[in-house]
Amino acid sequence: MTALIILFWVSIFIVFYTYIGYGIVLYLLVKIKEAFRKATVYKLPDDDNLPDVTLFITAFNEEDVVDEKMQNCIELDYPADKLHIVWTTDGSNDGTNDRLKNNWPQATVYFSPERRGKTAAMTRGMSFVETPLVAFTDANTMLNKEAIREIVLAFMNPKVGCVAGEKRIAVQSKDGAAAGGEGIYWKYESTLKSLDSRLYSAVGAAGELFAVRKELFEEMETDTLLDDFILSMRMTMNGYIIAYCKNAYAVESGSADMVEEEKRKVRIAAGGLQSIWRLRPLLNIFRYGTLSFQYVSHRVLRWSITPILLFLLLPLNIVLLCMGAAPFVYGTLLVLQVLFYIMGLWGYYLSTKQIKNKLLFIPYYFLFMNINVIKGFRYLYKRRNNKSSGAWEKAKRAAK
Numbered sequence: 018m019t020a021l022i023i024l025f026w027v028s029i030f031i032v033f034y035t036y037i038g039y040g041i042v043l044y045l046l047v048k049i050k051e052a053f054r055k056a057t058v059y060k061l062p063d064d065d066n067l068p069d070v071t072l073f074i075t076a077f078n079e080e081d082v083v084d085e086k087m088q089n090c091i092e093l094d095y096p097a098d099k100l101h102i103v104w105t106t107d108g109s110n111d112g113t114n115d116r117l118k119n120n121w122p123q124a125t126v127y128f129s130p131e132r133r134g135k136t137a138a139m140t141r142g143m144s145f146v147e148t149p150l151v152a153f154t155d156a157n158t159m160l161n162k163e164a165i166r167e168i169v170l171a172f173m174n175p176k177v178g179c180v181a182g183e184k185r186i187a188v189q190s191k192d193g194a195a196a197g198g199e200g201i202y203w204k205y206e207s208t209l210k211s212l213d214s215r216l217y218s219a220v221g222a223a224g225e226l227f228a229v230r231k232e233l234f235e236e237m238e239t240d241t242l243l244d245d246f247i248l249s250m251r252m253t254m255n256g257y258i259i260a261y262c263k264n265a266y267a268v269e270s271g272s273a274d275m276v277e278e279e280k281r282k283v284r285i286a287a288g289g290l291q292s293i294w295r296l297r298p299l300l301n302i303f304r305y306g307t308l309s310f311q312y313v314s315h316r317v318l319r320w321s322i323t324p325i326l327l328f329l330l331l332p333l334n335i336v337l338l339c340m341g342a343a344p345f346v347y348g349t350l351l352v353l354q355v356l357f358y359i360m361g362l363w364g365y366y367l368s369t370k371q372i373k374n375k376l377l378f379i380p381y382y383f384l385f386m387n388i389n390v391i392k393g394f395r396y397l398y399k400r401r402n403n404k405s406s407g408a409w410e411k412a413k414r415a416a417k
Contacts, residue, residue, distance in 0.1 A: 108132020
């Protein structure tokens with residue numbers, strides 16, 4: 018029984034640390050650091066001396082959003098002669114290419130009829146880029162007007178190899194569980210990323226908006242699931258840092274429903290597992306120090322052992338209670354766990370409705386995310402056996 022008790026409490030500690038404890042520790046470390054060291058303030062050069070930037074959009078069959086995206090691009094507050102808009106549209110067989118060609122001469126389009134996935138398209142398109150800075154963004158995300166200037170400002174620090182923009186979920190008058198839960202999750206995630214960046218480096222970038230120095234771009238394996246994360250973290254392995262820029266943000270709609278959101282979460286979970294293997298040198302804290310601590314705490318635990326331990330807690334709790342271990346303690350913990358799962362089931366019911374109180378989605382979305390991490394193991398296993406490329410079925414987004 019002693020072994021089960023140890024396993025139970027170790028599991029509780031890891032689950033708590035992964036989702037709450039790390040944020041607390043991170044906040045305290047940042048406050049201690051900033052009490053002794055002031056951040057260097059950088060300034061943008063005047064417009065004539067701003068660097069050329071490529072706004073790089075990898076798209077597959079995005080006819081419905083081409084016009085809105087291009088209008089957003091040309092309204093960005095950056096000199097038009099220094100902002101180069103590039104679309105890589107490999108495999109697209111709808112009206113994406115025609116619409117760009119006929120309506121938007123400001124865009125340069127690189128098209129290949131073969132669909133090999135986003136990573137392969139990104140690598141192919143990057144071979145044509147000549148600007149020193151490249152900002153990647155998705156076709157269905159809209160950027161704030163100051164985004165490019167804010168990104169360039171972050172690159173004034175020579176240690177910065179990548180700039181991670183902020184992802185925001187568009188607020189609707191009524192959000193379902195997918196949009197509501199995703200929005201809450203990204204607010205929390207953005208806070209952690211900001212703290213990570215202030216301590217040392219953000220831990221990865223999101224594909225909705227991130228930028229890199231062109232000379233640091235590395236070709237990735239074509240079956241890479243999280244190209245944004247792998248690319249940005251490999252830069253940190255080479256001694257650069259990822260700056261988090263909350264003043265450069267991308268806005269997109271949440272997933273249309275939980276079925277569509279599940280597609281995203283399972284693929285991201287599988288990509289996380291794939292990343293852990295491909296970035297395994299980062300697990301060496303003696304080599305990477307603070308970066309390893311951040312990487313393991315913020316990413317590795319979430320994508321590997323923590324979801325398993327989370328769902329192990331309930332049966333362990335029941336076994337220990339049946340074995341007579343501290344009835345009051347384990348009885349109380351069991352009641353709390355059961356209540357949490359009931360709230361999750363309640364959230365599942367609410368996911369079929371549209372209501373304004375997003376807080377009601379938290380237990381459901383939390384359990385939903387962790388269940389999909391477990392599913393991610395199977396997804397990755399099937400992909401490896403099938404030797405799949407990086408192509409995948411994109412999730413549908415909620416109507417605006």
